[in-house]
Amino acid sequence: MKGFKIFIAEDDVWYSELLRYHLELNPDYEIRTFESGKKLIKALHEKPDVITLDYSMPDTNGEQLLSYIKKELPETEVVIISGQEDISTAIGLLKEGAYDYLVKDDETKEKIWQTILHIRENSSLKHELNQLRDEVRQKYDFSKTIKGNSEAIKKTFNLIEKAVITNITVSITGETGTGKEVIAKAIHYNSDRKKEPFIAINVSAIPSELIESELFGHERGAFTGAQTRRKGKFEEAGRGTIMLDEIGEMDLNMQSKLLRVLQEKEVVRIGGNEQVKLNCRIIVATHRDLLEEVKKGNFREDLYYRLLGLPIELPPLRKRREDVLILAKYFIEEFSKENGILVKQLSEKAINKLMGYNFPGNIRELKAIIELAIVLADGDIIDQENINYPSSDPLAELLMEERSLKEYNDKIIQHFLNKHNNNVIEAAKALNIGKSTIYRMLKDETVQI
DSSP states (O other), X not given: OOSEEEEEEOSOHHXXXXXXXXXXXXXXXXXXXXXXHHHHHHTGGGOOSEEEEETTOSSSOHHHHHHHHHHHOTTSEXXXXXXXXXXXHHHHHHHTTOSEEEEOSTTHHHHHHHHHHHHHHHHHHHHHHHHHHHHHHHHTOHHHHSOOOSHHHHHHHHHHHHHHTSOOOEEEEOOTTSOHXXXXXXXXXXXXXXXXXXXXXXXXXXXXXXXXXXHHEEOTTSSTTOOSOEEOHHHHHTTSEEEEETGGGSOHHHHHHHHHHHHHTEEEOBTOOOEEEOOOEEEEEESSOHHHHHHHTSSOHHHHHHHHBEEEEOOOGGGSGGGHHHHHHHHHHHHHHHHTOOOOEEOHHHHHHHHTOOOTTHXXXXXXXXXXXXXXXXXXXXXXXXXXXXXXXXXXXXXXSOOOHHXXXXXXXXXXXXXXXXXXXXXXXXXXXXHHHHHHHHHHTSSOO
């Protein structure tokens, strides 16, 4: 079978053969001709790429036939060929989904040639785009990219599954580095909007005087420097998803404008009057406690409830400690694959060092630490000296989670054991305690070397 299938529906046999002869000059085209609409309909299961359709077929109404074709084969392009130039008819057919409307004359066969070239180019682009979207969708398959077995992350999986099957607004909260955008993309690329755009915008990164234009767009001449019309991010999202990251940083004036847009489901570009209808899904994310911001008067209560939708709270890495090793091994495999190097293994001491750290930067910090460790490791083993933490306040990190006094003691002693390369005597000296205390803890397995 040849590469590109074209059906010619034309009751004039001579004209039909003329078109066939002309188009078959391209050896990649597979051409079939049909003298009636009924015969064409019976062959639609072959899924042609293009149909050239005589508007005045003897047995069917051209408009109804076009409608039927587009309903059965929405991806197939239809080029209408008519013996009469009727502008109103042409406009109506184009609105119904026809790719083009051509009038029979001496130049028709050349016009068809060029039109089909354009269709084929567009078809190739669509195919490439669909391939890319499939790759992106696989990349954001949340069962593969969101790693962990902790109860906290299982709860997150459950909420994502609920978000995927509905169009409810989603509000994602969590500390910096917990993966809020990854979750948003996982929701989008596993939903029925996956073939539509995913537009992410960081509210905190845009100056307040530009945010309205960025979100809603502007008309030419709306303000100094606005030399052309520009669509805003809401328009760009179309039927897809818009993610408003760090929504808690938006000022009150802009919050009121956003509220109106969400209520009316339409935007008006700055300097314009046209009301542009919206059909995109809204996902918002923030590291702030928005309800607390409402109480402080920094965030509108009505907007808060409009955006709340399905809340997904991402746990910090210190509260899903059993996932640290799973994530670390995942980052090792991904970095090794991307850089074409052999996968390295974590030594027991490196694992202990990782498990004894709180990761204030969460998953993002763990990823950076692991990638650096891979580069620093000389052999095929990542050892504890390859695990480097950024300079920070150890006490502040230690107090980030609530523990019993005994648990804090265990953590402190483990920290000094790691620091002194598991030398019990040196660790005891640094802590000004007897070494027998540490030996007892080793025996009870509350600390490890």
